[in-house]
Amino acid sequence: MSALLDITNVTKNYGLKTALNNVTFSLEKGRILGLMGPNGSGKTTLLKVLSGVQHPASGEVIIDGKHVGVETKAMVSFLPDVNPLFSWMKAEDAIDFYKDFFADFDKVKCYELLDFMKLNRTQKVRSMSKGMIEKLNLSLVFSRKARLFLLDEPLGGVDPVARERIVSTIIKTYSEDSSIIISTHLVHDVETIFDDVCMINEGEIILQGSAEDLRSEHAMSIDQLYIKMFADKI
Amino acid sequence: MKAVIRQQWKARYKTALMLCGIISLVSLSVVLSGQGSRLFSSNSSLFQYWLSIAFAAVYFGVPVYTLTSVITTIKNMVFKDTKYLMLTVPKKSWKLIGGRLLVIMGELIAYAVVMLFWLSILFASESGGMVSFENQVYTSAAVGFFGRLGEIYSIVFVKHIVETIQIIPMALIGAVFIMMVFSFSLTLFASIFRHKQFPRVLSIILVYIMFDLTVRLMALIFNGYEVDAVSSMWPPAAIIALLACGLFAGTCILFEKRIEG
Numbered sequence: 001m002s003a004l005l006d007i008t009n010v011t012k013n014y015g016l017k018t019a020l021n022n023v024t025f026s027l028e029k030g031r032i033l034g035l036m037g038p039n040g041s042g043k044t045t046l047l048k049v050l051s052g053v054q055h056p057a058s059g060e061v062i063i064d065g066k067h068v069g070v071e072t073k074a075m076v077s078f079l080p081d082v083n084p085l086f087s088w089m090k091a092e093d094a095i096d097f098y099k100d101f102f103a104d105f106d107k108v109k110c111y112e113l114l115d116f117m118k119l120n121r122t123q124k125v126r127s128m129s130k131g132m133i134e135k136l137n138l139s140l141v142f143s144r145k146a147r148l149f150l151l152d153e154p155l156g157g158v159d160p161v162a163r164e165r166i167v168s169t170i171i172k173t174y175s176e177d178s179s180i181i182i183s184t185h186l187v188h189d190v191e192t193i194f195d196d197v198c199m200i201n202e203g204e205i206i207l208q209g210s211a212e213d214l215r216s217e218h219a220m221s222i223d224q225l226y227i228k229m230f231a232d233k234i
Numbered sequence: 235m236k237a238v239i240r241q242q243w244k245a246r247y248k249t250a251l252m253l254c255g256i257i258s259l260v261s262l263s264v265v266l267s268g269q270g271s272r273l274f275s276s277n278s279s280l281f282q283y284w285l286s287i288a289f290a291a292v293y294f295g296v297p298v299y300t301l302t303s304v305i306t307t308i309k310n311m312v313f314k315d316t317k318y319l320m321l322t323v324p325k326k327s328w329k330l331i332g333g334r335l336l337v338i339m340g341e342l343i344a345y346a347v348v349m350l351f352w353l354s355i356l357f358a359s360e361s362g363g364m365v366s367f368e369n370q371v372y373t374s375a376a377v378g379f380f381g382r383l384g385e386i387y388s389i390v391f392v393k394h395i396v397e398t399i400q401i402i403p404m405a406l407i408g409a410v411f412i413m414m415v416f417s418f419s420l421t422l423f424a425s426i427f428r429h430k431q432f433p434r435v436l437s438i439i440l441v442y443i444m445f446d447l448t449v450r451l452m453a454l455i456f457n458g459y460e461v462d463a464v465s466s467m468w469p470p471a472a473i474i475a476l477l478a479c480g481l482f483a484g485t486c487i488l489f490e491k492r493i494e495g
Binding site for chain 1: 244317322
């Protein structure tokens with residue numbers, strides 16, 4: 001299989017603090033990667049760099065053969081760990097926004113997802129709960145036929161029922177042409193859908209590989225492995 | 235850019251309609267109360283006092299608010315969580331910024347049209363024509379409201395059409411320049427303090443410095459230059475236009491190189 005994403009020696013600093021230190025990995029088409037690490041480990045920074053929101057200080061990021069820029073933004077669908085929608089927007093305004101800016105956005109699919117998530121399309125963002133906003137943003141992000149989906153903590157702060165729906169949506173969206181990177185520390189809830197795993201700590205990758213290989217190699221689940229890896233680091 | 239303009243308009247049209255309504259309401263109150271010529275007079279009643287305040291707040295406040303809404307726009311693109319929406323759309327920064335500024339410009343033109351319309355009604359509704367404005371603007375010899383109104387429009391759009399045609403783009407250049415100073419200053423700030431909270435006080439200082447530098451530059455260039463007609467304002471207007479273009483280019487470059495990935 002060919003690599004959809006190639007990250008080579010990416011370093012990113014915030015002032016004196018190094019958020020990413022020589023990060024190198026690649027992701028093949030049709031794979032779901034679990035990006036795991038404790039808070040402040042560099043997961044969000046890595047996703048911001050991949051989505052084009054931030055520049056790396058050094059290193060190279062290639063998505064489907066192209067350097068990060070306007071072209072890659074057209075093929076990357078990013079779900080940040082905060083609500084990026086304007087509070088005046090209704091769900092249908094947000095859909096309109098995505099339709100205007102992303103050529104690969106499927107409005108019909110988005111309305112289907114809203115129904116699946118039991119969201120009201122005329123409700124304003126400012127009157128939605130955290131879980132509802134999370135589901136709305138996920139519906140928007142997954143209604144694109146993007147090549148690469150970046151999900152930053154998609155399960156954070158939502159109840160178990162919403163969590164179940166979000167995981168179902170991720171599975172429904174999976175296609176062999178696209179890849180998904182899910183950043184999380186709620187490993188237990190999603191580890192079954194991971195094809196690959198990348199564990200990151202203090203901006204450095206400390207473990208990566210196929211989820212299946214790691215399970216058999218260490219004779220434990222990814223959740224247990226995560227706890228073992230980070231038990232003395234958190 | 236069509237998508238940027240459409241979305242920016244969608245975000246702002248309710249505010250624009252509301253402000254046009256407020257301008258009209260305050261202006262209509264002044265016209266109907268017949269207090270136009272007594273606004274801001276020293277021996278005014280409480281009603282005249284409040285009407286004067288409302289009139290000044292609307293006619294001064296709305297343009298200032300609109301020009302400073304550039305700050306909100308840049309803040310949304312750089313400092314707030316909405317940046318994750320704005321900075322991940324596959325559009326060049328000049329389109330993202332330019333489209334938004336065009337909508338704000340359009341808004342400003344709409345307010346100016348509404349304000350000038352009401353000012354013409356206000357002038358025409360004064361029984362003594364504009365004589366009541368102490369001969370400073372124009373003395374009307376026409377009789378009746380419509381006579382005076384017609385005379386105002388004929389002066390602006392017929393008799394002084396050459397001046398009117400020149401003043402409109404000059405006013406637009408001035409407004410664009412102010413917006414560009416705001417957007418460049420904030421973008422420069424954001425590119426330096428990228429991961430800080432919105433630094434309100436420091437950004438105000440930076441905007442002030444930018445304006446101060448511009449005024450000093452203009453004073454230096456046009457030292458001894460005499461303004462005797464509207465057309466003689468073109469050289470400074472052209473320089474301001476060039477500066478505005480430079481600031482726009484600078485804003486876009488900073489966005490691409492320092493803020494966007």
